[in-house]
Amino acid sequence: MxxxxxxxxxxxxxxxxxxxxxxxxxxxxxxxxxxxxxxxxxxxxxxxxxxxxxxxxxxxxxxxxxxxxxxxxxxxxxxxxxxxxxxxxxxxxxxxxxxxxxxxxxxxxxxxxxxxxxxxxxxxxxxxxxxxxxxxxxxxxxxxxxxxxxxxxTDLFKLNENISKKDNSLLFLSRISPVKKLKELIEALLILDQDNIDFKLTIAGEASEGSENYFNKVKVLSKDLEMKGKVQYIGSVPNYETPSLYNEHEIFINLTESGSFDKTIVESMSSGTLVLVLNESLKDFLPKDFIFSDSSPQVISDVIKKALSMDSDSGKNHISKNRAYVESGHxxxxxxxxxxxxx
Known part of the structure; x- marks a missing residue:
């Protein structure tokens, strides 16, 4: 053939x-x-x-x-x-x-x-x-x-025991455009910062064509968090290098709405990273606490806050289930x- x-x-x-x-x-x-x-x-x-x-x-x-x-x-x-x-x-x-x-x-x-x-x-x-x-x-x-x-x-995207996860680390990996809702995520983190919640968000990706002004506005919005070391921008990362990035972070955040199914969600699940999503494609698998009911900053901040407070054993259990889900079906x-x- x-x-x-x-x-x-x-x-x-x-x-x-x-x-x-x-x-x-x-x-x-x-x-x-x-x-x-x-x-x-x-x-x-x-x-x-x-x-x-x-x-x-x-x-x-x-x-x-x-x-x-x-x-x-x-x-x-x-x-x-x-x-x-x-x-x-x-x-x-x-x-x-x-x-x-x-x-x-x-x-x-x-x-x-x-x-x-x-x-x-x-x-x-x-x-x-x-x-x-x-x-x-x-x-x-x-x-x-x-x-x-x-x-x-799954041979590439897997848990790497030789890479230590950073405490309270969050990852946003995507081309930057309004549909990805990075602005709403930054607004949610500003709420967490006001509540003295410890976190550090890594943003990997560059602006999509035509979204440069949007990205610049997001950077202005996040300037104080950047200065505090709670947000960092690292630019685009080749797909084959992202397994290490997933393994360095505890939580992956994706705010794309239902309709598409971003591969990064499943890559992160396969790599041992907890996922928080807006996409309802995973509603029959992920616990409700891991799915944003909407993209308002308050809802996003509440879900992240709860995930950051999860105990180690619960986190490991979810990581194991995520990996099995990917291996068996995706x-x-x-x-x-x-x-x-x-x-």
Whole structure:
């Protein structure tokens, strides 16, 4: 079997999309050959049976160039793949889906956003399969949709006994944008600071494109906490370096709303870090005390305060359950086995 993958970026050093490099490597064990077409290609280290092609974003933006390269690649390589997996960027399915059907290629779309773009809606009629991970995702309602494991490399993301966790440490790991609600988190920490609660938050990530002003306002808001040593910004971190970051911290905080299912939540669970989330995708597994009922600063501060006061034995028990949850339902091997059976 031969597979064509279309994705946004191939770069093992990318802080957000670096994980997909691991997905490709794991899938390469199951297919005789894989062709990857990405909007942007930078650093990668993949097996010989994987060919990587770029639409050219790393050399400058040009939508016309992207489209020309897209059709050139899928046409020139059409005899070298049997099935197609489009990862997140539904426009590729909308642009190429009818040709792939004409050529007898089986098509699948991975789309896990809470809202469906015009491209995504078109793609629902073209794709043979649609994959998602969150029960609140836009695609979850379609008959051809299949809920999939998140796909965490549990050999990489695991508890490291050689790394000591910092007392009362909190971690926020994400691209910075309003949807991630870092501002609300800082406002909650200001409440905790007024109550003389001991904590230290590490913020890993840079502003998303167009969110630079938002990030600057957050930094101004957190200035006093920074000066007190209660907040630190460390910039973006490559995905393969984040296991150490998770292991250094006691609590991981994610304030993304239900609809998507951030991989960082499951990565942190696999790495031995307690998680506090707003996303209701985990409401059937996590204790209620670990889920924010809303994103108001007071609610956020109350949940964090309770988590910081948890005794050691309870924390270890939750960590053990989190790891088992990931291994049984969301490992990368489980994901690639599921994909191979459907693609």
């Amino acid at each position: 031969r597979l064509l993958i279309l994705t946004q970026k191939v770069d093992l050093n990318d802080d957000v999309l670096g994980f997909f490099h691991g997905w490709i490597k794991e899938l390469s064990k199951k297919y005789s050959s894989i062709i990857v077409i990405a909007l942007e290609v930078n650093n990668y280290d993949l097996p010989e049976n994987v060919e990587v092609l770029s639409l050219g974003k790393e050399n400058g933006r040009s939508k016309i160039k992207y489209i020309i390269n897209f059709y050139k690649y899928i046409w020139n390589k059409k005899s070298n793949y049997d099935s197609v997996l489009v990862h997140m960027n539904a426009e590729y399915m909308a642009l190429g889906g009818l040709l792939w059907k004409l050529w007898g290629k089986r098509t699948s779309l991975w789309y896990n956003h809470s809202h469906g773009s015009v491209w995504a809606r078109i793609s629902t009629y073209i794709s043979d399969n649609i994959f998602y991970t969150s029960p609140f995702a836009f695609m979850a309602k379609f008959r051809k949709s299949v809920k999939m494991p998140v796909g965490i490399n 490992s990368l091997k489980k994901l690639t086995n599921s994909l191979y059976g459907l693609l």
